[in-house]
């Protein structure tokens with residue numbers, strides 16, 4: 001679509017009427033289409049998210065308060081399908097090192113799955129959560145990770 005082409009050409013994504021420069025190319029985990037941030041729930045365009053758009057690294061990783069907040073957000077938004085400890089239920093476990101989508105080993109890839117969704121019941125989470133809240137949930141997921149440390153690509 002034209003809008004998409006324009007967004008790519010300009011390297012600009014529009015969020016809540018604020019234009020931000022995205023240096024990282026964010027795409028739908030399955031379709032490969034450029035993520036449209038005009039669908040983003042309001043309130044997510046924080047300094048932390050703006051930083052994430054530049055280097056694709058989650059600024060909340062390792063931040064104790066942010067991790068706690070991420071857990072509080074995860075419970076109502078994700079635990080019904082992924083389990084309270086992210087051990088897996090209707091959806092896969094999120095704390096181990098087996099990923100249906102290996103892209104989730106990076107924060108960029110994980111964010112793409114959350115924002116744009118994957119298959120079936122894993123719909124886009126951008127309706128319930130703003131982008132900053134997604135980064136908080138991701139920080140909690142990384143904190144409870146029980147897999148092989150060598151596979152923790154987000155630390156590299």
Ligand code: HEC
Nearest residue numbers: 077078081090091092099100101104113118119121122125
């Ligand atoms: C309605 C149920 C449901 C909800 C709510 C839900 N998910 Fe999912 N999720 C799934 C299903 C089912 C899959 C498997 C989809 C697939 O394989 O394409 C999945 C897949 C995923 C994956 C990919 C895992 C992998 O192994 O690659 C991640 C990451 C994920 N979900 C995170 C979340 C987070 C974080 C939330 C809350 C913000 C959430 N999901 C909310 C059902 C759900």
